[in-house]
Amino acid sequence: MDYKERISYLTDLLNKYNKAYYIDNNPIVSDVEYDTLYKELEQLEKDYPEFIQNNSPTKAVGAKETLSKTINHEIPMYSLDNSYSMEDIEEFYERLYKMFGKDIELTVECKMDGAALSVTYDNGRLLQVVTRGDGKSGEDITNTAYISNLPKEISYKGKLILRGEVFMPKEVFKELNRKRGEMGQSLFANPRNAAAGSLKLLDFKQAQSRMLEMFVYNLAYCDENISTHEEALNFCREIGLPVNNIFFKCSNLNMVENALSEIENMRFSLPYDIDGAVIKVNNIDMQRQAGFTAKFPRWAIAYKYKAQQVSTILEDVIFQVGRTGAVTPVAVLHPVLISGSTVSRASLHNEDEIKRLNIMIGDTVFIEKGGEIIPKVVSVQQSLRSDNAKEIIMPSNCPICNSPLEVIESDAKRRCVNPKCPALIQGSIIHFASRDAMDIKGLGEKVVEELFNAHLINNYADIYELKAEHLEDREGWGKVSAENLIEAVNESKNIPFERVLFALGLRHVGIIAARLLAEHFKSMDRLMNATINDLENVKGIGKETAVSILKSLKDENMNQIITRLKDYGLQMEYVQSNTGASLQGKSFLITGTLDKPRKYYEELILANGGSLLSGVSKNLDFLIAGEKAGSKLDKANKLGVKVISQDEFLSMI
Ligand SMILES: [Zn+2]
Incomplete structure (x- = not known):
């Protein structure tokens, strides 16, 4: 066999498959076939390293064996002073004006809401990608960071140290969260978190699928004779590096103000998140003269935009039942565009919040979308209230099962306490399977709802009775997905006792309480036999919690379920572990x-x-x-x- 040719052939083929899978979202081979070819290429490359292609799909996967290491930044990475008002910008400008005795040319750029990285090229090749870390040293993520628009090779042969912001485009983020939701995985709160979380993925295919991008915003080192920041960015652009095209050059403060509002106006129509703008002195000599304070450069400042508020009409209020039975009022809004997405629901938290806002159906309300995924109602324009406005009446019966709700004064909540309420049961199953509990991948909200409605699971113990043949013929399922779920269910039998205890979803038993109970009682049997005194003796468990735990454990239904879980082989004994003490004494x-x-x-x-x-x-x-x-x-x-x-x-x- 001509090994060189085979390696070259496999490289191209696998790259084609990758593109089909990740970019076109249209896989053309099965995973098994892909993996077989991939392994063949890996072996050939090991045997004939002289034939390895530059664009080999195996290259970054080698990172699986190497843990990332901390390395010092050749040139420290500074952070910027933040400002929130035009006055701050005026002060910033005045200090510079005093220093130089004349008007100063400034630049204004988008402040990307991502993660800052340092990137080094030498001899035309991408050498190193390092996180900002504390500014002095960061993590070497050269082998794991996959940034789709950052070239591995450039035409310029001199040494370059660049600073850039890596980010996840909004569309990619939306799609990623949609998929994670379907898989029952936890959602990323925003594109910034998603980007940061995607930089250290050991799985190259997964990293590639995150479609991260970067914009270079600073040239920290370069041998060329470059005298302004503008020139530096143009130089980067010319040699093929990604640079944001949104750029303003301002010769006075007025122009800076205009640039800031222009960027703010386009903010939500951009395909990526920005959280402000960055203002810099254009002339590099002047940057050097201005220098640094103890923390920040004196020649650059960040201007942060305020969270966006939008007004709309409260059309109705509906009531949702959570897994604990708590009934939450949800605002149904006239759909409105906020932070680039259409919003038609907002949380109203509880009855107290409704009173505090003095809100009625038909009111004009301001909503705000902060870092959270769900927007909230921040205020009501009382002056715009019409005569037709309707009072919001909290339900006295469960909107799902119609049984009377219990009113709990302490947390301003109404709760459905019917153990047979479908909302509670489904909620308890979702909680049981969730990541912090039994971590059963593939058993998210949608799948639980489907299996519950099909009577395949009526409680969380039933999960362990599921068989692949129950699932594989269902719509949207196949042999592989069915088997994967069953495997995930079986794997959950290794989850430690304290998490099993948490997964049961007993009221007042969060992660911490579950751990305290597990440490104290050591086994499910001893916990089941505990008296109210025993429970109150556990450090960190109060009287109310103790009473509630006892009540739950004596419940016949719960007893049966625990017995079943024990029979299925779940961990019912506490195993002391050394982890969990990493913050001791701090x-x-x-x-x-x-x-x-x-x-x-x-x-x-x-x-x-x-x-x-x-x-x-x-x-x-x-x-x-x-x-x-x-x-x-x-x-x-x-x-x-x-x-x-x-x-x-x-x-x-
Ligand atoms: Zn109910």
């Missing part, structure tokens, strides 16, 4: 908005042995700062408390 405080509720992060901190402080002091080890962090951040900076981002925090665990 104290934390959270400020600003993170991607998930603060409670989630607080539980993570406690679950990993860390402690929570209520205020910023010298005793605080870490301040986790999210968006819109305010005075706590300032204080932490003053006291020299280490400030970390949510991602940095997650990497500590």
